[in-house]
Amino acid sequence: MSIKNYIKIKNLSKSFGDVEVLKNINLEVEEGEFFSLLGPSGCGKTTLLRILAGFEYPSEGEVFFDDANVTSLPPNLRPSNMVFQNYAIFPHINVQRNIEFGLRKENLSKDEMQKRVENALKMVQLEGYENRYSNQLSGGQRQRIALARALVKQPKVLLLDEPLGALDKKLREEMQIELRNLQKSLGITFIFVTHDQEEAMTMSDRIAVMDEGNILQVSPPKEIYHNPKNKFVSQFIGNINILGAEIKSVSNENLLIEVDCFGSMQLKNYQQIIENDRINIAIRPEEITISKISDPNYDYNFQGNVKNISFYGESTYFYVQLNNSDKILMVSKNETKEPFSENDNCFVNFSSNNLKIIKD
């Protein structure tokens, strides 16, 4: 069985008045994929989700579900269901009737209906909550009921609008794993909107990073982390050191550059096309090591001074000011016991193959 693209978005734009919130979006999402729309608030990700749900209509462009054009189909006729950011549990009816809400037209017998509701509640581990009302549920429970209410309809696509945003950190992490497992076992397409890059990274098959109405990159999490297409993506996903540099010469696949704070460096096996003389060089904090004496295993070693140390438990960040430069480098280390304290002199070491060239 070949995996096909279930959702297709073609040349889609959306404006509210004079404000263009989505600019010529093209996107394809595979069947059974856990797909995240990731971006800062106001980037257009929620609007894109609402267009998929049918609450907003695009100003231009088309949306296809399973090759059928659904661009102007109202939400009640779409094979998609949504988990709302605030869950939208109907406060005037109990959990049982909330979950049954969307099944009215399916003409199920009472037993069948009961069975569907029970299964849905079991799926979200809330058996026995049938008679509760929205105000008798915790945030996490509401979130699960919203999920059950959408899944009981057996949708082809589940749309989730920052569903974990209102939960505390611990519960959020549990739900991330649970959602991921649920999606794998049901095999339906999840479109997940979030502004939390960690959440997107841990759950998704693929992520679309959005900013100011544009999709900047669509890739699996690892690809996005290691090969960000531009400065925005690199900075939005994880921490990164970005340094200005100038190209001195290009020979074969080797590039000779002058980095603002490091001086001249050579990049090997470089294949990207360079348009400008000015470029950005980036390196992740964990790709740099810090030591008391210069470490000869790395291509480059620079002397510096530890300005700040931030301890995060599983890792520690050092902010190192390089000698003869204003530039402060972020260096991370996994060991919890660090032999450094603030204002110590140190060496930072890294290899040239970890240096990436990044577009603006």
Next chain:
Amino acid sequence: MNSTIQNIYFRSDQAKAYTLLSPALILVIFAMAAPMIVMIFTSFNTQISMIEIDRTFTTGRYEDFFSKPIFSMLLFRSVKISFFVTLLTLVTTYPLAYYIAFYVKKNKMLWIVLMTLPFWTSYLLRVFSWRVILGNKGVINSALMGTGMIDEPLGFLLYNQAAVIITLSHAWAAFAILPLYVSLDKIDKSLLEASYDLGNTKFETFWRVTFPLSLPGVIGAILIIFIPTVGDYVTPQLVGGTDGRMLSNMIQSLFGRANNFPLGAASAVLMLTTVCLIAALVTYITKKVSMRMS
């Protein structure tokens, strides 16, 4: 292309909105605007017999209004009484609203319900009750005479402007308490704490922070009490006597025994004009003041 689609969406939203609004707007146009226009036209006519009105245009009714001093006097008195009613109501209810907003911790809703409940009970009976309280054989006089503090009833309690002012202030209290309470309750308590922290006393904090922030409620209360009370009829009729008569009582008699519809209409038009001018003035001054404060 893009903008035309938006225009259609935009227009259709406006169409839906105005379809929903149309019953209310039709009501206002046919039951208020149109009658008012007819009222204005009538004010330029002449009553010639019990049922006949001469429809030729004349400014005679306005000349009548201003040539007989009683009319201007009643209009002025109506405004004056309303002014004092507004002032008295604000001054007496502000501490109350302040107390509920800042000191009542539990059951604020209950307090508000209790404070506004009397407003709903028959207006007529409440006003009448004041006649019973203030009258010669009324509660106050009979109580004072019963205790032997006075021998003869105090005649000055009833049938004067003060009685009208007190009664109206009682009747309209709810209209001041609610806007005042809402504006006071909205004030972020940390602003007041900040003021103390910066060295202000409680009194200074009130005048420099609390009161300016409650101004929207004060203005709301002023407008919502002043405007309707200018046209009050029941209170002056029941507790005002001759001294407390207001323009409304005159208007009523012009539509009743005196049977002069055009003059009654002219009086109503002038009352409305006066009220609008004063309301506009209050709003204008408020805007100026709040602009200067910000």
Next chain:
Amino acid sequence: MYNKNNTLFIYCVFYFAFLYIPVLLLPIFSFNDSFHMVFPLKGFTFDWYIQMWNKSRLHQALFNSIKVGIIASVVSTFIALFAAKAFTRYKVKFHGLSYGAILLPFIIPEIIIAVALIVIWTSMGLKLGLIPVTISHILFCTPFCMLILISRMEGFDKSLEEASMDLGENSFWTFWRVTFPLLLPGIIASLLLAFVISFDEFILAFFLSSSDQTLPIYMWSQLRFPKKFPHILALGAIIIIVTSLIVMTAYWLRNLGQGKKKDFSIGI
């Protein structure tokens, strides 16, 4: 910091007395065995309540008031429901203007509306009576109902309607299954309060009712005669108790399901 303020509290108690004494005086005297409302009380009697049952004009006036009140409250709640929906759901062009126009009848002196209506009604050669009274009450109640319903709708989470659409219901069924049940307490509160306003309204009915008296007009006509007003006190006592119960029900309904929302701006 704001724990206690005895001076203010005492002031509040006095103000409470000022508010309630005039209201409570009438029920007290309604049981007093005397034509005059004078302290000390003479003796206890139910006579005035019994007398009330035998007044056929009172019954007619009561019936008129209930008729006008029901029509006015139902019609104005309906009109207000649409208007509130328009203001909360759409960005209405000329918002301030139309909003102000609809609220205007609530603000301007009633006597001016009464004069305007009596002038247009008689100049069209129509007979005064309960019809113009009802129209004027609808005009007067609508802004009130609209404010109540707007505050209810503003607390309404739009995503609930979207959730219903998303779960397969069209707009008609979404209205009946979600919107209407959630607005119902507000709608009933609006009906009750509009009824109370109409039932209590004096000046419009005074100008426009002609010989078809409503209850306040009937009471007004009896106030001049000392021999007659004890039964008005009995009537007044009943009105006070019934309207208080209706208003408390309405307050309770308005806040039902609103959580801790404390918007009393339109609670009047």
